[in-house]
Structures are given as C-alpha cells and as structure tokens.
Amino acid sequence: MHIIVETRGLVKVYRSDGVATPALGGLDVAVAAGEFVSVMGPSGCGKSTLLYLVGLLDTPTEGTVMLAGADTRGLSDRERTRLRREHIGLVFQRFNLLPTISAEENVALALRLRRRPVGAAAREMLAAVGLQDKRRRRPEELSVGEQQRVAIARALVTRPAVLLADEPTGNLDSESSDRVLDLVARFHREAGQTVLLITHNDQVAARAERIVRMRDGRIIAG
Amino acid sequence: MLPLANILARKVRTTVAVLAVGVGVALFLVLVGLTSMLREIADRTTNVDAHIMVMPAGGPALLLGGGLPADKIEARLRAIPGVAAAIPVLCWSLNMAGRDQNAFGIRPEDWPYFAGPDRLVEGRPLAGGAEMLIDTRLARAGGLRLGDTVERLDRRFTVVGIAREGVAGRVFIPIDTLSECLQNDSRRATFFYVKTAGPAAVEPVREAIANLRLTAFTLDEYYAKLANLLGDMNRVIGAVVVVAGFVCFLVILLTVFTMVVERTRQIGILRGIGASRLQVFGLVLAEAGIILAAGILAGFLLTLAARAIILHVQPLWTIDIPAVRFAYAAALATLGTLLGALYPALRAAGQNPVESLRYE
Ligand SMILES: Nc1ncnc2c1ncn2[C@@H]1O[C@H](COP(=O)(O)OP(=O)(O)O)[C@@H](O)[C@H]1O
Numbered sequence A: 001m002h003i004i005v006e007t008r009g010l011v012k013v014y015r016s017d018g019v020a021t022p023a024l025g026g027l028d029v030a031v032a033a034g035e036f037v038s039v040m041g042p043s044g045c046g047k048s049t050l051l052y053l054v055g056l057l058d059t060p061t062e063g064t065v066m067l068a069g070a071d072t073r074g075l076s077d078r079e080r081t082r083l084r085r086e087h088i089g090l091v092f093q094r095f096n097l098l099p100t101i102s103a104e105e106n107v108a109l110a111l112r113l114r115r116r117p118v119g120a121a122a123r124e125m126l127a128a129v130g131l132q133d134k135r136r137r138r139p140e141e142l143s144v145g146e147q148q149r150v151a152i153a154r155a156l157v158t159r160p161a162v163l164l165a166d167e168p169t170g171n172l173d174s175e176s177s178d179r180v181l182d183l184v185a186r187f188h189r190e191a192g193q194t195v196l197l198i199t200h201n202d203q204v205a206a207r208a209e210r211i212v213r214m215r216d217g218r219i220i221a222g
Numbered sequence B: 001m002l003p004l005a006n007i008l009a010r011k012v013r014t015t016v017a018v019l020a021v022g023v024g025v026a027l028f029l030v031l032v033g034l035t036s037m038l039r040e041i042a043d044r045t046t047n048v049d050a051h052i053m054v055m056p057a058g059g060p061a062l063l064l065g066g067g068l069p070a071d072k073i074e075a076r077l078r079a080i081p082g083v084a085a086a087i088p089v090l091c092w093s094l095n096m097a098g099r100d101q102n103a104f105g106i107r108p109e110d111w112p113y114f115a116g117p118d119r120l121v122e123g124r125p126l127a128g129g130a131e132m133l134i135d136t137r138l139a140r141a142g143g144l145r146l147g148d149t150v151e152r153l154d155r156r157f158t159v160v161g162i163a164r165e166g167v168a169g170r171v172f173i174p175i176d177t178l179s180e181c182l183q184n185d186s187r188r189a190t191f192f193y194v195k196t197a198g199p200a201a202v203e204p205v206r207e208a209i210a211n212l213r214l215t216a217f218t219l220d221e222y223y224a225k226l227a228n229l230l231g232d233m234n235r236v237i238g239a240v241v242v243v244a245g246f247v248c249f250l251v252i253l254l255t256v257f258t259m260v261v262e263r264t265r266q267i268g269i270l271r272g273i274g275a276s277r278l279q280v281f282g283l284v285l286a287e288a289g290i291i292l293a294a295g296i297l298a299g300f301l302l303t304l305a306a307r308a309i310i311l312h313v314q315p316l317w318t319i320d321i322p323a324v325r326f327a328y329a330a331a332l333a334t335l336g337t338l339l340g341a342l343y344p345a346l347r348a349a350g351q352n353p354v355e356s357l358r359y360e
C-alpha cells in the first residue's frame, strides 16, 4: 500500500494577541494512494487546521506532513507552493470561485497558474462535472451546488495526487449535496482519485471507504 | 484575463483612477505645450537680421506707439561707429483674426532685415501706401488671402504678401502709412533694430547707444531673458509634475489597496489553487498596469483634445509638444503607479493564505 499523505505528530497552536489556542495535539494520520477517507468531528475540533496543514497552506507548530514521500518540514513558501501545485487539489466550503471570471476561466486558471496549456482540458473537465452548458457563466449566475462542482473541476483539472475538500457540501441542500458527493465518489471509483474529505456530518462521512474521527485536535477512531 | 476582469468588475472606481492618471498626464503635457509659445516669440524676434534693440530711456515698457522721432534717432544711431543699419519699427495694435495683433510699421526697404528671400510664400514685399503683409498663421487664422482688403484705422489695406511664419511680426505695414494713420506730423518709431558691422562691434555700439540716453539691449540678452522666463515656467511645471505624480501615486495606492483588501479571501483561494506569492504580486501589479495603460492613453487623448480646443479658440497660440515629452509623461505616470501599487502588491503577496481563507 502506497502512502500518499501522512502526518506525524502534528501539533498546531494558533497564537493571536498573546493567546495560544491549541488546534491539533499530536495528530497521526495516513492516507493511501487511491483511498477515499473522510475526517469527521464536531465543529472546532481542528479539521480545517488539518486540511490547511496537509495542503501546505500553513506550517505546523510541531511534527510534519509527508506528501508523496517528501518531508515538508522546514520547506520555504516557494517549495511548499511547488509541492501544492504538483500534488494537491483544494475545495472549500463556500466562495470557492473567483467571482469576476467565468466557470471555464476559473477551471483554466488552475492550469494557467502552473503554466500548463489549457487547450480543451477546462471544457472537458466541466463536461465531466455536468456543466458544459454553463461554462461561460460567472459564479453568481450558478447555484451554490453548481459552484461547488466547478470548484471540484478546478481542483481536479490539474490531476492532483490528493483531493482535499473542506466541508464541500456544508452549504448545500441534500439533493445538491448528493450530486456533489456522487461526483467525488465517481472520480474516486473511476479514476482512482485519492480523496480526503472533511465533514461534521455522519451521512456525508459515510460516503467514504474509511472514516477518521476527531475530537479536540486528536484522532479518536479510524 | 483575470486582472482585466477584476478591473472591469469595478467600473466606477476604475474610471476614477484612470481619469486621475489621465488628467495628471494631460496637465503636464498641456503646460509643456504652452511654454512653446514663449519659444516661438523668442525665435521670431531673433530671426531679425540685427543685433541690438533700442528703446526710449526707461523702456522696454509697452511696445506700442511712437515714442521716438524716427529720423532724428536714426541719424544719431548711424553716426555711431560700427553701426551698419538702424531699422525703425512703429508698433500699433490692430485687431486681426479676432485678436489684437502687434502690427509692425517698417520701411519697405528694410524688409530684407526681417526675412530672407525664401520667407515670402505669396505676393511681394511692401512697396508703400495702404498695404499689408501678413504671416501664414494669421492668414490661416483670419482666412485672409492675397488681394483681400482689410479696413483698419480708417484705411482700406490690401494684403500684398504672405510670409512663412517665423518673421518678427504677424502684420507688417509701411511705417509712413502707419504714422499718418496715427496722425503723427513726422515719422515716429516705437523702437529700433540696430545691425552692427560684426559681432565684435556689438558691445561698443551698445555702450555708445546707452550714452545717447536710450535703452539698448542685445537680441542675445533678449533671448536669454525669455529663456529665463522659460526656466521659471519649467520650474512651475516641475512643481505640477510633482503634484500630479503624487496624486497619481495616491489614487493608485488607494484603488489597488482597496482592491486587495476587498479580495482578501480570493487571494487565499488563489494560493490554495496553486498561485505563488510572486503570481499574486504579479496579478496586483497587472491590475495597476492596466489602469496605468488606460490612464496614459486617456492622458494623451485629453492632451490632444485640449490642444485642439485651445488652438480653435486661440488660433495664433503655439502649443508644440515634442514626442519625447509624451514618453516622459508616460514614464512619470508609470513611476507613480509602480510606487502606488507596490505596497498593496507586497501586502497581497505576503498575506497568510489561511488567514485569507478564514476571512469572509
Ligand atoms: N487563526 C486562528 N487563531 C486562533 N485560533 C484559531 C485560528 N484558526 C482556528 N482557530 C481555532 O482552532 C480550533 C480549530 O479550528 P478549525 O481547524 O477551524 O476547526 P474545524 O474546522 O474542525 O471547525 C478552533 O478552536 C478555532 O477557534
């Protein structure tokens, strides 16, 4: 089994105005390539913190994140950006899209930022999430569920090793939520996409192959 | 693509910023253009084939009217060793092409001192009587052609010649005709041009003239005086440049800073989907760059429009703006914009992506 993401003794303490808030207290989790894992836990338990650390958007207070076999401890911002570009696709809970450009341009942007040719890739990816007809629409002209599907298309158009999704259905009604989750499950099933899905919802978590349960910055099961 | 879309999403703010840059650019260029008026006057005056201007003691006050008895002064000037020619000019204000023009009354035989042989583009030099010779600019502005008549000072003048612009006056008439019109009983002069035997004679001649209790200064001095004035004007323009550049800097700073702050979360998203700090920095600068480019273009267009309007209202004014000044204006606007955009761009690039993402 090939481990693509692994955290080792991950500790995160936020400091603001002299107040220290512990968010993660020594967290170890590993995700194998091709796995669909959900991280489940109540609000404030440190799920987003974990996602930001794995996505290399933030650095841990202690411990390290291993990404595709590379230890990311002590890397510069530039090196973390490079690894993020290579391996990570991110989807957040809401307001994922840049509001001034079309759905297709949002997807294409992920390629442009990597100086990769866009060609038909953005359009095909939008077709894959069922939005080929709405590709010229701007985010405000799409429903929230459609916006999340565009965000998934944008995260996956670069063929990342891991899709990191932070409560991607948190703002959706159950029908749109199912559609988004079906989509994620389909990419996992058909393309072997590795997925780390964060949620506080049991039913959403249940869509994954494996559920990791968190509480107060620690893993309690899984 | 993205920077343009971002800019277009805020039309009013973008328009204001573009106009601020544009007005600064245009203000600078129009002022530069207006200084060319002084240069044109200086050039015209020094195109006269003479070395010294002579005026009544205490002059040069108003260059108008017959303060000097022409024949008597001429005789005295000619008696000075080293004087090759003394050329009387009687000035009077004539309304031409809707403006007051300083008409030069000259002796017809003195015309060669005012213009070389190829200056006359139409007609002939003055011969005498109610004749008028004008320059091409006045001809254009007043719609005057050879043979046209102009009723002035109770006389009907006929345009007998048109000289290419660059001659000292825009209107020439025979000095005797003008004297008569002004009801002088003898020939009078406002001032004299004196041509000396050579450059070495200029100083001694000037001293001798001063001893006649007349004011004398060389055309070089006159030119230098105008150049000094030009220097003063350039200092004013320099101050305007500083103010315009500072306004440009402030407007860009405010505009771009607001853009960055209101898009805090989007910058976090950008980092999340793979943008480097440098790319965020570049995005902000690109947005400022688009405002700048539009501002420069607006400035150039405003300048050309202002120039056209001014020249329409004041056809005899000179507004020449050398191409290099356009480049200079663009460079100044660029400097102001770069400085203004730098802080917001650095701030955007340095933003912690996680804090940006938690910001809603
Ligand atoms: N920038 C921050 N400064 C201080 N405390 C923070 C900051 N970000 C998150 N926290 C705190 O860290 C804890 C974990 O937050 P988070 O990872 O967002 O949890 P979850 O995503 O599970 O709701 C919470 O107590 C939260 O208030």
Ligand SMILES: [Mg+2]
Binding pocket: A047, A048, A049, A166
């Ligand atoms: Mg969260």
